Amino acid sequence: MEKQARAVLVSTAVILAGxxxxxxxxxxxxxxxxxxxxxxxQDIYNSVTIxxxxxxxxxxxxxxxxxxxxxxxYASVGDTVEQGEVLCTLTDxxxxxxxxxxxxxxxxxxxxxxxxxxxxxxSVLRAPVSGTVLTIPSAGxxxxxxxxxxxxxxxxxxQVRAQSPELYAGELAAGQRANVTAAAAGDEVYAAxxxxxxxxxxxxxxLTGQSGExxxxxxxxxxxxxxxxxxxxxxxVKIFTEHHPDAVVVPHEAVCQRxxxxxVFCIENGRAVQRAVTTGYMLETVTEIxxxxxPDAVVVLSPSDTxxxxxxxxxxx
Numbered sequence: 001m002e003k004q005a006r007a008v009l010v011s012t013a014v015i016l017a018g019x020x021x022x023x024x025x026x027x028x029x030x031x032x033x034x035x036x037x038x039x040x041x042q043d044i045y046n047s048v049t050i051x052x053x054x055x056x057x058x059x060x061x062x063x064x065x066x067x068x069x070x071x072x073x074y075a076s077v078g079d080t081v082e083q084g085e086v087l088c089t090l091t092d093x094x095x096x097x098x099x100x101x102x103x104x105x106x107x108x109x110x111x112x113x114x115x116x117x118x119x120x121x122x123s124v125l126r127a128p129v130s131g132t133v134l135t136i137p138s139a140g141x142x143x144x145x146x147x148x149x150x151x152x153x154x155x156x157x158x159q160v161r162a163q164s165p166e167l168y169a170g171e172l173a174a175g176q177r178a179n180v181t182a183a184a185a186g187d188e189v190y191a192a193x194x195x196x197x198x199x200x201x202x203x204x205x206x207l208t209g210q211s212g213e214x215x216x217x218x219x220x221x222x223x224x225x226x227x228x229x230x231x232x233x234x235x236x237v238k239i240f241t242e243h244h245p246d247a248v249v250v251p252h253e254a255v256c257q258r259x260x261x262x263x264v265f266c267i268e269n270g271r272a273v274q275r276a277v278t279t280g281y282m283l284e285t286v287t288e289i290x291x292x293x294x295p296d297a298v299v300v301l302s303p304s305d306t307x308x309x310x311x312x313x314x315x316x317x
Contacts, residue, residue, distance in 0.1 A: 031312035034300045036267055037251045041295040044249075044281055044288055046242035048171055050218065052162025054182065054233040056153030057221060060128040061116040061135075064143045067093045068123075073139050081127040087150055088125040093142050116148055127152050134231060158222045158229055160192060162237045169216040171241040172197045178220055178239040185228040192220040194239060246295075249286035254299040255279060264293055265300040267313055272300060274309035 068090035075087045117128050125143075127133075128150075135151040143149040160180055164172060178192040196219045204212040220237060222229070254264050255277070262279055265272045280288035293299075300313065307313075 031270070031314040032272075032304070032307060033316045034267075034272070034307075034313045035302065036298050036315045037254055037301045039248055039250045039254075039264075039289070039293055039295050039297040039299055041246045042249055042286075044244040044247045044283065045240040046281065047238050047240050048164070048168045049236060049238045050162045050164045050168065052160045052218070052220075052235050052237050054158055054160055054222075054229050054235050055231050056132075056134065056155055057157040057159040059131070059134065059151055059153030061148030062125060062128045062150040062152070063116060063118045063146055063148050064090065064125065065119050065122050066145045068143055069093045070137045070139050070141050070143060073136060075127075075133050075136060077133055077136060079133045081130065081133055081152060083127055083130045085127045086124055087127055087133070087136060090123045090125065090143070118146075125150055129154075131155070153231065155231070158226050158231070159195070160220045160222065160235050160237055162218045162220065162235070163215040164197075164218050166201050166214040166216060169197065169201065172216070172218055172239060173241075176239050176241060178237055180220070180222065180235050180237050182229060182233045182235045184230075184233050188228050190226060190229065191223040192237065193223060195219045195221050244280070244288065247280070248289040248293055248295050249283070250289060250293070250299050251285065251301060252282070252287050253301040254303075255287050256303050264289070264297075265303045265307060265309075266293075267298045267300060267315065270312060270314075272303070272307055272309065272311045272313045 069092065071089045071091040073088050075081055075085075081087065119125050129152050131152045131154045133150070134153050135149070137143055137149045172194060174194050174196055176194045178194060180190040180192045181188070182190075198217040201214040201216050203214045218237075218239075220239075250264060256263050256265075262277050264275050264277050266275055267273070275292050277292035278290040280290045282288070300307065
């Protein structure tokens with residue numbers, strides 16, 4: 001009887017142990033705790049930032065018929081004048097000094113005019129067009145035949161003349177949109193569009209004969225309200241060179257690399273689904289996904305190296 005009882009106890013213990021082991025084996029694996037984020041769609045712009053100067057888009061420079069001295073001046077820089085209005089009267093030029101000649105040359109290059117015309121009268125300089133006076137000589141100053149000494153512009157139409165380093169020139173093209181800011185205008189952002197990109201580069205030369213960086217001139221027209229801008233202001237120009245509308249993006253932490261392939265783990269029905277992706281631009285907080293993912297997908301952030309395709313996951317706060 002004692003042996004029979006002992007056998008029953010042993011059999012019972014074995015059966016219980018087997019049941020416990022089977023129960024442990026059939027228990028579902030624990031879900032891995034993960035953080036989650038969302039894929040989304042947004043417009044992406046690649047851009048180039050260059051510097052330039054605000055100027056009048058439409059201006060006209062006036063040259064005297066002959067060398068002369070300015071007898072009297074009837075307008076000042078900033079005045080609004082009408083076409084044909086007398087701005088200066090002239091008299092025979094005295095032997096001009098080097099300083100006076102340099103002043104005349106400075107006036108000639110003080111700003112680029114859309115067009116240059118010559119005065120119709122020898123002793124009078126009249127406004128060549130209606131607009132705002134940007135450059136005008138002083139009484140007693142010598143003006144030189146063929147060199148502009150007066151410039152009148154329409155300030156309702158402004159543009160920016162910018163210089164692009166040769167490195168960026170190949171990315172610029174007429175029609176591209178841009179944002180313009182000027183330190184003198186505060187935080188205001190002005191809309192602009194590239195009108196032209198010079199076909200050649202220019203390399204500045206120093207007084208010692210050394211050449212500087214080659215630059216390509218780019219002219220942009222300002223669009224909409226330009227209140228707060230004035231000709232001569234220094235400007236920063238952000239030109240949008242490439243546009244990806246409705247691009248799919250994910251937080252940087254969602255992209256992982258295993259071998260040479262990049263992956264994103266999506267969360268579907270409580271499981272991690274591994275998707276191979278092709279990435280594009282890396283922006284401030286997100287990475288562009290060119291292929292392999294749809295917007296609104298829920299993705300695992302900073303997936304562990306041990307996370308596998310199909311693994312159970314649980315999103316933590």
